[in-house]
Amino acid sequence: MLGKTAGGLFWMFRYLERSENTARLVEAGFRIALTRPDGADDEWASVLQTAAVAGAYQARHGEVEAARAIDFLLRDTTNSSSVLSAIASARQNARLVRTALTREVWEAVNDTYMILKETLARPVRPRDLPEVLATIRQQSALVRGALHGTMLRNDIFDFCRLGTFLERADNTARILDVKYYVLLPSISQIGSSLDNVQWETILRSVAGQRAYRWITQGESSPMGIADFLIFDGRMPRSLRFSVSKIATNLAYLETGYGTRLPSRDQIDVLKARLDTMTIERVFEDGLHEFIIDFLADIARLGQQIEKDYRFLG
């Protein structure tokens, strides 16, 4: 496979994952704004920060305001992480690597692009927002389904998955990073309604509210939520889950190609750290520091993969 193709697949799936995550963040922000109108602007500020576009937003609009924030996150093409930009980039990469995709995957991506381009051609009215967000979710599911149902499990598939899980690990870590203060025991008043709403938002941003309730029989605690998002290997958006998927796909590549490369060493170190750490230790050493380190490791891993598999040259 061409290095360029591997890079195209990797980025195509990073962008797809990003668009889905951004939509989910908007959904969580919208939800909290409905239930707590007075604190809504703060919430949008933290959503923008989580999406790593707070600076870009400020440069464009200044003051944080709900309608503008939603517009910026969903359809502003000057924001490269907006849902529309991410989908356009994913589709551009798909065109570039079309020879590596099944017809079903290509059509799912192309459809998604055409539908969202149309849906997001005009500002979204608040009353239409739930439906628009649902469309984005459904389209993401369609692409994922086409990928799983039709693609050969070879190196092409591995690069798709690496892109997905690298982006996902980054996204979940970012949510924790922005919200860590809500999860800190020293500040939170257990059981207060404010924190309940905040926790709910965190879980919502990773589509984990139901799973978490089910696991804990309805009892929320900040440490429990952090544990769930970081260490629970069953939770498909947790750090451990994402890291173990990255490790698996890098291992497949190593077997397929018959060479061990530095990215594999890096992921092993990262995986081992998650395996030996506990949430109690993380809280003792500092949740914030843990997340910052994790984000840096993920970024470095992304660069190493790019180098190991010659995406660029």
Add this chain to the structure above:
Amino acid sequence: MQNRPGFFDEMIGAGDTAREPYTSYNSWFSGEDLKELRKKSLDAETFFRRTGITFNVYGAAEADERLIPFDIVPRIISAREWARLTRGIEQRVRAINAFLHDIYHRQEILRAGRVPVDLIARNEAFLPQMIGVAPPGAVYTHIVGIDLVRTGEDEFYVLEDNARTPSGVSYMLENRETMLQMFPELFSRIKVQPVQDYPRNLRRSLAASAPPRCSNDLTVAVLTPGIHNSAYFEHSFLADQMGVELVEGHDLRIVDGKVAMRTTQGYKPIDVLYRRVDDDFLDPMNFNPNSMLGVPGIMDVYRSGGITIANAPGTGIADDKAIYSYMPEIVEFYTGEKAILQNVPTWRCSDADSLAYVLDHLSELVVKEVHGSGGYGMLVGPAASKKEIAEFRKKLEARPGNYIAQPTLALSTVPILTKAGLAPRHVDLRPFVLVRPDGCTITPGGLTRVALKKGSLVVNSSQGGGTKDTWVLEE
């Protein structure tokens, strides 16, 4: 349907009855509901958009990916008509390859005085770098598209030979795919010769022309200028269908005397490169030094027998519009037979007498640039305004050698589906030929282009043309 007076319609013949190849189709059609069929047309468009069969228009906004309009009424050719065409095409393609070999070696045809020396020596399409180079299997044009037009029951003319990088074959294949999905019942009623073998034949054909120094597991790749090229869809489509890599110049470099592509596991040598990049951009070390699309040094590898480039560099000298007028002589010189397919009579404006005639008859003639393509820069006399003719006259007088002129042919029509039912529109045909060292394969049918505007004779997609599925019937 009312035929255009003076023009041959391929579906409706004398007495308003269907011509023989169209009888089955016509009886099926007369039982169909017009509204239903119109709806099918829209379905076809959705299908094309989903598949992403679009082309980028030069000069239009970058994001503007357009569809070539597709008409659901097939163009039907009988087995007998096709048999005669294939003999003519095969003869012509054989002559083109013999001509190219000669022109880059002993130049017998120039010595014999059958083609003027100047026409070759001063032609930009002639590549001195190819002199004495022997492409593997003596195949110069691995892929050829011969543009044909019809003016009557038995009258076909070659309008143009496309011997460089003919495009459009993806439309031929996707048009058929679309028709199969939309009208499965038609294909059980009417036996149509299949076209789906094209990608496999292309790959085999390319492999058959592999260079002498080649790897154990032969590697074929398609070279594209990139995602913004107007034919990018076709490039990726063909690579995909053949199961080979689609590469760009920056994926390639010379490693150990071979052209190699950067894979996830290092550089891997390529044996046969189906390039969709023009000669000029192929190798900045040998041709245009500013090209970012090619591979520095590829010509040196080529000359030393390390790679097959398809089509070979320098084949443009065979489809140049000034050379075109000599094709009857060329065919006869190399095959010893009269040309089976007729040329359109052509005035070379470099010649003073011809120029005088052309200037006197501009309103009747079609005038084309010698090196032009895609319907750009041409004058269709009968359709042009006085002002357009006057402007063109100035250009022609300034550089007569840059133009040829031909009579305006009475191109045949095939009906398209309009709101009001069937309506005749002018068409041409581009059959695709694959050449191997031991012979050639012609896919039954080809790409039918249709001028969608009433009365228009210009079928190019860049000028508002569309396409049709082309059926060659089984015996």
